[in-house]
Amino acid sequence: MKNKNGKLKLTFEKFTWTISNFSKLDSKKLYSEKKILAYPKGTDVGYLSIYLDAGVVNLPFGWSKFANFKFALINQANDKMTKIKETTKQFNATEIAWGFPKFIHLDELNDSSSGFMVNDTCIIEVQILVSKSEQENQVDQQVNKIDDNHDIDKPIKHTDIFLPKETFPTSFGELVDFQGLGKIEQAFVPLLEEVFSRHPSLIDCQQKRSGRFVEWAFTALGRVLHFLKTKKVKDMDGDACNNLQIFWEELKMFRFDLTWLEPHVQSALAMKTCIERAVRVKRTREDVTALEMETKRLKAKMIQAEVDLEIARRDFVKAKEGFEECDLDAELGYGEP
Incomplete structure (x- = not known):
């Protein structure tokens, strides 16, 4: 609609x-x-x-x-x-x-x-x-009209419309003017300024784009940067990896030179496997520790059992001294008739 x-x-x-x-x-x-x-x-x-x-x-x-x-x-x-x-x-x-x-x-x-x-x-x-x-084919027709001035080689698809601030930003925070290039989420601004100072070509490649498209592009970049800046290794569960993958695929559509950023994204995406292995290692370590403790407990129990056995043997020897075995199954009787 x-x-x-x-x-x-x-x-x-x-x-x-x-x-x-x-x-x-x-x-x-x-x-x-x-x-x-x-x-x-x-x-x-x-x-x-x-x-x-x-x-x-x-x-x-x-x-x-x-x-x-x-x-x-x-x-x-x-x-x-x-x-x-x-x-x-x-x-x-x-x-x-x-x-x-x-x-x-x-x-x-x-x-x-x-x-x-x-x-x-x-x-x-x-x-x-x-x-x-x-239906998706109708959406494609609608969204292709969003920006008649875009010069990306392929048409914008319905999935692309969720890139800008007016659709799905990382948070619903305050928007501020960013260097006269458009309205960007305030949380993204210091991150963008940092990477633009090191990679000025990121701004240059968007000079011929429409104003709205530039906002979308910088918002998409800011979203990935914000994700990498605020997430910790322990946060990279399945949901987080899926979100980052979506953010990354959307960002690549804007044709930035992202060779400097891709290793960091791929490293973050690999954290899910790392976390899963860390969890397995932790659980295995806990199993080993538990079994070691059980082994020590059983060894101590065995030592005590051996001590008890030796005491029982000595008591047995003492009990046998001067003892004559008798037939315990013999009848007692009561004398000759």
Whole structure:
């Protein structure tokens, strides 16, 4: 659906879900008024699970909607420690829900020192950005008209429309003017300034683009830089790797020279395998430690058993001294008749 200016129509919604008496909840799953689905005990044992119910996008048959949604578990002690997870999903009439089965471990959630649970209450903030489209072939025709001045060799596809600030940025923060080139998210500005000082060709290659296209290009670059700057190795689970892969593929469409950045992206994407191996190594180490402790316990038990056996042998020898064996099965009798 387009607006009067011929642009793809977007809707944005932000709301807060407060869950009280968390420890007393008996329900396996909870729904907020805005169709957010949560499993207090998790769909994966030991984790809080959070999903966006597809009903929130209200789809008739044959239609689809792209939704970018972000869940934030508010840290009530330190907002800088708020746990945020974000993803993008194309919903259709057959979808049920999409989200994060392992949003946060219940031990961390319920730890009174973590700040996520205060007075048995946790707070979840949700941001949803939705773009509605018809069948994909119709979307392609619409989106190819977004910027008649672009000079990329291939036409813009429907997946490309989720690059700029007006669609799916990394966060929904304040936009600021960036060197007169367009409006960019404030969080991206220092990162872009840093890389442009080292790679001025990144700006030069966009000089002949339209203003909107430049904004999209720099937003896409800023999003990847922000991801690499803010994520830690331990954060690179499957969801994070998928998001980074999407960001990277979108960024490459803008024809930047990214030879300097690609090794860092590929290294980050490889962290999932590294983390999985680290987890296996940790578990194996724990198994070895447990078996070593069990072996020591059994050895100590064996030594004690040998000591007990030696004492029993000595007692046996003493008990036999001066003892004459008798037939225990013989009849006692009561004399001759």
